Amino acid sequence: MIEQKPLHDGLFSWPDSDPEILGSRCNECGQHAFPPQSSCRNCTGNNTSVVGLGREGKLWTWTIQTFMPKDPYLTDETPETFVPYGVGYVELECGLRVESRLRQNTTADLAIGMPMTLEIIPVRKDDQGAELVTFQFTKKEPN
Amino acid sequence: MDVAIVGLGLHPFGRSPSLSGLEQGAVAARAAMADAGTDFKAMQFAFGGSQDGGNADSMVNLLGLTGLQFTNIWNGCATGGSSLNAAYSAIKSGQYDIGLVTGFDKHPRGAFNPKPSEWGLDDWYGETGLMLTTQFFAMKLQRYMHDYNISRETLVSVAEKAFRNGSITPTAWRQTALSREEIEQAPMVSEPLNKYMFCSPAEGGCALVICRADIAHNYTSKPIYLKTAVVRSRNYGSFEVFAPSQAPFVADSPTVTASRTAFELAGIGPEDVDVAQLQDTEVGAEIMHMAENGFCAHGDQEKWIAEGRTEITGALPVNTDGGCLANGEPVGASGLRQVYEICHQLRGSAGARQVPNSPKVGYTHVYGAPGISGVNILAV
Numbered sequence: 432m433i434e435q436k437p438l439h440d441g442l443f444s445w446p447d448s449d450p451e452i453l454g455s456r457c458n459e460c461g462q463h464a465f466p467p468q469s470s471c472r473n474c475t476g477n478n479t480s481v482v483g484l485g486r487e488g489k490l491w492t493w494t495i496q497t498f499m500p501k502d503p504y505l506t507d508e509t510p511e512t513f514v515p516y517g518v519g520y521v522e523l524e525c526g527l528r529v530e531s532r533l534r535q536n537t538t539a540d541l542a543i544g545m546p547m548t549l550e551i552i553p554v555r556k557d558d559q560g561a562e563l564v565t566f567q568f569t570k571k572e573p574n
Numbered sequence: 575m576d577v578a579i580v581g582l583g584l585h586p587f588g589r590s591p592s593l594s595g596l597e598q599g600a601v602a603a604r605a606a607m608a609d610a611g612t613d614f615k616a617m618q619f620a621f622g623g624s625q626d627g628g629n630a631d632s633m634v635n636l637l638g639l640t641g642l643q644f645t646n647i648w649n650g651c652a653t654g655g656s657s658l659n660a661a662y663s664a665i666k667s668g669q670y671d672i673g674l675v676t677g678f679d680k681h682p683r684g685a686f687n688p689k690p691s692e693w694g695l696d697d698w699y700g701e702t703g704l705m706l707t708t709q710f711f712a713m714k715l716q717r718y719m720h721d722y723n724i725s726r727e728t729l730v731s732v733a734e735k736a737f738r739n740g741s742i743t744p745t746a747w748r749q750t751a752l753s754r755e756e757i758e759q760a761p762m763v764s765e766p767l768n769k770y771m772f773c774s775p776a777e778g779g780c781a782l783v784i785c786r787a788d789i790a791h792n793y794t795s796k797p798i799y800l801k802t803a804v805v806r807s808r809n810y811g812s813f814e815v816f817a818p819s820q821a822p823f824v825a826d827s828p829t830v831t832a833s834r835t836a837f838e839l840a841g842i843g844p845e846d847v848d849v850a851q852l853q854d855t856e857v858g859a860e861i862m863h864m865a866e867n868g869f870c871a872h873g874d875q876e877k878w879i880a881e882g883r884t885e886i887t888g889a890l891p892v893n894t895d896g897g898c899l900a901n902g903e904p905v906g907a908s909g910l911r912q913v914y915e916i917c918h919q920l921r922g923s924a925g926a927r928q929v930p931n932s933p934k935v936g937y938t939h940v941y942g943a944p945g946i947s948g949v950n951i952l953a954v
């Protein structure tokens with residue numbers, strides 16, 4: 432079993448059998464931010480707490496990245512293996528809109544308002560051979 | 575003290591392999607001073623900026639070591655707007671009588687590749703493929719088209735106008751008009767925007783000589799008065815580029831706040847403007863900025879553009895020189911190019927692209943990362 436490590440700590444709960452997005456909530460005005468930050472973008476305060484923001488939301492807007500981005504993009508892909516990916520803002524239950532890669536990558540599969548759910552995906556191997564992972568959202572299938 | 579623009583200079587936009595960005599800036603500066611019938615010895619101050627072309631103040635090596643105050647300005651796409659704002663304040667306050675504003679750039683080919691650390695973000699944001707301005711513009715537009723029923727045909731119409739206007743602008747980079755079919759069939763970059771709907775990084779230089787209004791006639795018979803120069807950053811809730819998260823509501827953009835302030839300070843309204851330059855990093859930006867700057871209601875762009883109201887012969891000509899789409903975007907020079915074009919329109923010296931019936935009031939607007947906007951109102 433290959434060890435998995437978050438590409439960046441603090442973006443989602445990890446290790447966790449059911450990971451969720453992590454954000455900050457302002458203790459003064461109640462507004463949220465992602466990634467978590469110690470200050471508040473809304474009220475200019477400096478008093479926030481890290482909170483879980485859940486794993487589900489609705490797609491607020493989207494596009495498709497058709498070509499492989501240049502530096503600072505850093506994955507194990509090559510221009511030959513690159514697969515276009517969706518990018519969107521997903522509106523979480525608290526209202527915050529979080530920017531994310533999307534599994535869906537065609538116009539037919541993406542629509543504003545569609546229900547989305549979080550998943551963890553590999554980005555690349557680090558020099559110790561561990562798999563670095565990040566978050567993305569994918570279409571939530573009806574139960 | 576009122577403020578006047580009395581000299582206009584531009585080094586053509588596009589690709590100039592034999593000249594550095596700084597040299598293109600110096601060509602523009604000399605042209606602006608010559609246009610005003612003056613020289614660098616008369617300049618009391620200069621403000622200048624560039625993203626990839628080096629430090630603006632090193633231009634003194636090319637213009638002459640006269641000892642003037644030369645301040646570098648760097649404010650992303652609003653660099654030109656911020657330089658002009660600083661020059662405006664320098665004259666308005668009475669500190670100086672006359673000076674130079676210059677901007678230039680020379681970007682590598684291809685899309686910009688900004689570094690997350692320069693924008694207050696961690697590396698994961700760029701490494702996982704979210705650090706692309708093209709994605710932001712596409713996503714803002716996608717939501718806007720959904721909310722206000724803007725059609726793909728309208729996107730094509732804006733690109734068509736840009737290249738048509740570029741084709742009659744001798745200093746533009748793209749001087750070939752494109753058919754609707756050519757635009758529609760271009761490769762998709764970031765849904766719903768294709769290759770001909772985005773501007774590209776480019777090269778070029780632009781400069782203005784600016785002075786006290788009461789001495790303007792010493793330099794030109796047609797001074798253009800800079801009524802106001804306003805720069806604003808974003809408020810909480812405005813939908814902005816390089817933002818891993820956005821507020822649960824959409825607030826007024828920095829364009830709205832800069833525009834509103836500029837109109838208040840100038841004591842006029844959008845209905846008084848005869849010709850405008852609106853930031854068109856991509857076609858959707860021009861469309862959205864028409865409403866954000868107060869020229870029409872959200873959603874009315876569909877009708878305005880179908881009726882040709884933003885054409886050179888329309889009620890509010892927009893981006894008469896082809897804008898960023900036809901000129902490319904040398905970031906440091908781009909905002910000043912807008913002012914250069916409006917000044918020519920108000921002077922009546924815009925050649926084949928001259929707006930008819932002697933326009934009296936002009937307007938320029940830049941927008942850039944990470945959510946800044948600059949608005950200038952000009953009048954004869």
Ligand SMILES: [Zn+2]
Nearest residue numbers: 457460471474
């Ligand atoms: Zn707060």
